[in-house]
Amino acid sequence: MLTDAPSPARAATTERSATTERSAAYERARAACDEAMSAGVELVERRFAFAGRRVRMRVAGHELADHLMRPFAHLRDDGARDEPVALSIDVWDERVVHVPYPPGDDREPDETRRPTGHGVLALSAATRYARYDCNAWVTWLDRGARRIIGWRANADRLSMHERTRPLPFLLPVWYADQGVQVIHAGLVARENDGVLFCGANGAGKSTSSLACLCAGLDFLSDDHVGLEATRDDAFVGHSVFASTRLEPDHLQRFPELLPHAIPSPEWFETKSLILVAEAMPERVRASVSIRAIALPVLGEAASSRVRPVGRAAALRALAPSTLMQMPFGATADRFAELARLTAAVPAFQLELGRDVRAIAPAVHELLDGLA
Amino acid sequence: MPGSEDRLRANDAECAAKVLDGEAVIINLLNGTYYSLDKAGAVVWELAASGGTVSEIAGGVSARYDVDASRARQDVERLVAELVAERLLVPANGAAASTADAPSASGNGRLPYEAPMLTTYRDMADLLALDPPMPRLEDIVWDDPSGSSTPKS
Numbered sequence: 001m002l003t004d005a006p007s008p009a010r011a012a013t014t015e016r017s018a019t020t021e022r023s024a025a026y027e028r029a030r031a032a033c034d035e036a037m038s039a040g041v042e043l044v045e046r047r048f049a050f051a052g053r054r055v056r057m058r059v060a061g062h063e064l065a066d067h068l069m070r071p072f073a074h075l076r077d078d079g080a081r082d083e084p085v086a087l088s089i090d091v092w093d094e095r096v097v098h099v100p101y102p103p104g105d106d107r108e109p110d111e112t113r114r115p116t117g118h119g120v121l122a123l124s125a126a127t128r129y130a131r132y133d134c135n136a137w138v139t140w141l142d143r144g145a146r147r148i149i150g151w152r153a154n155a156d157r158l159s160m161h162e163r164t165r166p167l168p169f170l171l172p173v174w175y176a177d178q179g180v181q182v183i184h185a186g187l188v189a190r191e192n193d194g195v196l197f198c199g200a201n202g203a204g205k206s207t208s209s210l211a212c213l214c215a216g217l218d219f220l221s222d223d224h225v226g227l228e229a230t231r232d233d234a235f236v237g238h239s240v241f242a243s244t245r246l247e248p249d250h251l252q253r254f255p256e257l258l259p260h261a262i263p264s265p266e267w268f269e270t271k272s273l274i275l276v277a278e279a280m281p282e283r284v285r286a287s288v289s290i291r292a293i294a295l296p297v298l299g300e301a302a303s304s305r306v307r308p309v310g311r312a313a314a315l316r317a318l319a320p321s322t323l324m325q326m327p328f329g330a331t332a333d334r335f336a337e338l339a340r341l342t343a344a345v346p347a348f349q350l351e352l353g354r355d356v357r358a359i360a361p362a363v364h365e366l367l368d369g370l371a
Numbered sequence: 372m373p374g375s376e377d378r379l380r381a382n383d384a385e386c387a388a389k390v391l392d393g394e395a396v397i398i399n400l401l402n403g404t405y406y407s408l409d410k411a412g413a414v415v416w417e418l419a420a421s422g423g424t425v426s427e428i429a430g431g432v433s434a435r436y437d438v439d440a441s442r443a444r445q446d447v448e449r450l451v452a453e454l455v456a457e458r459l460l461v462p463a464n465g466a467a468a469s470t471a472d473a474p475s476a477s478g479n480g481r482l483p484y485e486a487p488m489l490t491t492y493r494d495m496a497d498l499l500a501l502d503p504p505m506p507r508l509e510d511i512v513w514d515d516p517s518g519s520s521t522p523k524s
Contacts, residue, residue, distance in 0.1 A: 200494065312394035316405060319396070320495040324403035335387035335398060343391060 021126035025106040026140055033149040036060045036092035036099040044069070049077040051180045051226045051238040052287065053086035061093025064155035068166045071243040074277035074284040087174055089167070091139075091150035101138055101151040106131060118159065121169055132169050137162075141170040143177055160264045164243045164273055165224070171240070172224075180226040180238060181334055183322040187220040187237045187288070188212040190367050194237050194288035196225065197296055197350075198318040204296030204352050206244060207253070208359055214256045215360030218285045219276055227290075227341065235290040235341050242277035242284045253356050256280075291370055292346050293318070294363065299351035304362035306348045314347035315339055346370070373425065373455065373462055375448075380463035381420035388459075390417055397459055403495035406459065408450075411436050412487030415450050422463050425451055438484040446486050453489050 037043065037058055044065035048055040054077065059065035068091060094100055107113070110125040119134035130141045136153035148167060152158060162168060172182040186197035186209035195212075197205040209222035219242065226238030246254075247270055251261055260279035261272035277284045293314045294306070319338045323331075348366055352359060373379060381388060388397040395408040395416040408416050411432050418428040428451070429444040436443070454460040 310394060311391040312396050312407065312409075315389060315391060315396045316407065316492070319398055320403055320405045320492070323398065323400065324495050332383065332387040332400065335400070336389070339389035339391070339396075343389075 021128040028102040048075040055087045056085045057089040061096035064093040071241040089148045093155045095154045186222040187225045189218040189288040193291040211356040211359035245271035294350040303358040304353040314342040375425045378463040379419045382461045407490040436484040437481040
């Protein structure tokens with residue numbers, strides 16, 4: 001780790017001052033963003049419901065708007081334009097608007113930084129501001145104002161990663177502030193009964209989720225799910241993005257998705273983008289009740305099978321990859337919520353057969369057994 | 372290694388744990404290593420994490436499982452030493468042991484005994500050695516400037 005966690009003494013100080021913290025670098029970026037928004041050049045404004053919370057997104061630049069908004073297409077909510085929002089997102093494309101990112105060093109002396117993905121993730125001393133920057137983009141989250149602002153030098157060069165999961169690393173922090181923990185899992189549903197696919201990378205979450213999608217089940221995600229506890233100790237799973245990226249050999253297993261594959265313009269990126277909300281809009285859901293946890297494991301048999309497993313096994317499959325792969329570290333509270341989830345819903349091992357078409361029948365069998 | 376009458380507690384600053392269906396799942400929140408203890412091991416964890424001494428834990432194990440006191444003590448000492456070495460348990464100052472929700476013997480009989488074993492999973496820690504998480508982001512509730520609750524659709 002490049003930088004150490006704040007000392008207890010500093011943490012106590014910063015916690016008290018968190019809501020009043022100010023960042024000169026953020027203010028410079030915000031002023032530029034406001035200028036770009038007010039320029040009125042190719043300004044696209046949409047309303048969404050993220051985990052049921054109203055969100056306003058404004059993007060200056062049609063191509064950039066296209067890239068950033070399509071993964072959220074299933075969360076569009078244009079009904080109440082004058083209502084207050086829980087999050088404002090403003091992003092501009094400099095190539096279109098001709099408002100540059102303001103000069104100056106964004107780094108505060110007491111912020112925490114570390115390399116993340118292709119950029120650097122930074123957290124201000126009192127944790128009000130989070131920033132993610134690469135060479136040609138910067139995104140800020142002001143947790144106090146519940147606002148994300150972003151600059152992109154050129155939408156034409158936006159990474160496939162962001163075209164799949166816009167606003168990386170910072171959106172999960174906003175979700176956490178709303179009481180919604182973004183977990184590392186896939187989620188499909190039959191009517192309102194959701195089955196969560198948990199496990200480390202390569203366990204079969206995407207294969208299971210996409211096989212169910214292609215077989216007619218409802219789809220929410222193959223990788224990231226917003227988890228929210230309800231007042232009656234039940235859990236709701238929210239779709240964060242309805243998009244995925246697949247390697248060519250993986251994509252071949254889902255012929256229904258092949259016509260919708262968007263290849264990367266970059267020679268080094270072999271994965272294709274699938275915007276599920278556009279490919280199969282009738283099968284994409286925003287939120288469902290989580291009724292079961294399935295732990296995919298790769299098997300050798302032709303067909304897929306389900307069998308009950310202990311709740312501790314589900315917690316072992318879910319908690320480490322969720323807690324440790326989120327950008328800002330793990331806390332006991334988040335672990336406790338995952339433990340409550342695994343205690344509340346039954347868990348099953350889903351042994352994946354060689355034939356992906358056999359996965360959905362096994363999930364139907366699992367759901368039938370819950371009735 | 373703590374003495375037989377030294378009280379222990381879970382290292383809450385660095386780990387989180389939950390016992391489900393008689394299995395303790397413990398995770399080191401700093402490096403992602405996670406652990407499992409079942410049967411008598413879960414009893415050891417619950418008693419140790421809640422302020423027990425080695426003597427009390429060994430007594431709890433031999434009360435629930437079909438094992439003599441000296442063998443139980445030997446196994447508990449070994450396991451506690453492992454848990455301390457992994458920084459999952461730390462010395463406690465004066466905390467009294469609480470009654471753990473551990474499996475009880477059926478009728479007057481005691482449960483069959485197997486020496487408790489700590490299972491360690493370092494796959495996540497190995498992954499994070501290359502890509503560690505940021506320092507934890509404590510949950511800070513942001514004041515809504517308008518004074519209203521978070522709007523939902």
